[in-house]
Amino acid sequence: MTAELGARIRELREHGGQSLRSVASAAGISPGFLSQIERGNANATVSTLRGIATALGLTTADLFGDDDLTASRVLRRADRSELPTGGRSKKYLLSRRPLRNLEVYCGELAPGEGTGDPYTHGEAQEMFLVVRGQVEVSLDGTLYRLSDGDSIEYRTDVPHTARNLGTDVAEVLWIISPPHRG
Structure with a gap:
């Protein structure tokens, strides 16, 4: 789960056009720690995940979504x-x-x-x-x-x-x- 979550965070950050440094700063963590999370080499606390989500303009639940960010999305x-x-x-x-x-x-x-x-x-x-x-x-x-x-x-x-x-x-x-x- 750590590697999947980290890859999802990286995908959301890059898709939003935000730098590693800016998201880390807004989340109150170091760029190195965010990089480790994104590579699946470190675990994040719930508090850290909330901070990352807020920095990305998302909810914590969005970090765990499995939707393809490049796919078409229909809204009825x-x-x-x-x-x-x-x-x-x-x-x-x-x-x-x-x-x-x-x-x-x-x-x-x-x-x-x-x-x-x-x-x-x-x-x-x-x-x-x-x-x-x-x-x-x-x-x-x-x-x-x-x-x-x-x-x-x-x-x-x-x-x-x-x-x-x-x-x-x-x-x-x-x-x-x-x-x-x-």
Whole structure:
């Protein structure tokens, strides 16, 4: 199990484009010790595994998965993970864990509702796409009105929010790259 777990950690780290040194530092261990774990030459405590998982932006359970990171992954509509929104709107994570090169969400914004107060999250590129509806996007206080098929790109460290201006449910997508790790 040690060699399989180590190989899985290395695969997840490399697939996420993270260096041995950066993951070790974030996990609070030495690069040499992480290298030994990845080669199956050292055992890690549960605490160390939690630290490695957090550094990789994963859960500890993700370290023990057996999914092929290069394989296609199908997500059925009924199997989507719904995120709490606190209202009549809905938001779903479409990207399967462990996250690869991007993070994708779809949402249904109820009439008059939105994503709340302007917020930021990490340092990535985000594309917001209106699949159907009339949505107002605020980027650092500047307002943009988007309709069916319109999109806007921005950095996630810019305060942003979206609100449905229409009388019907608006369908939207958020596409973020690289995915939030942590």
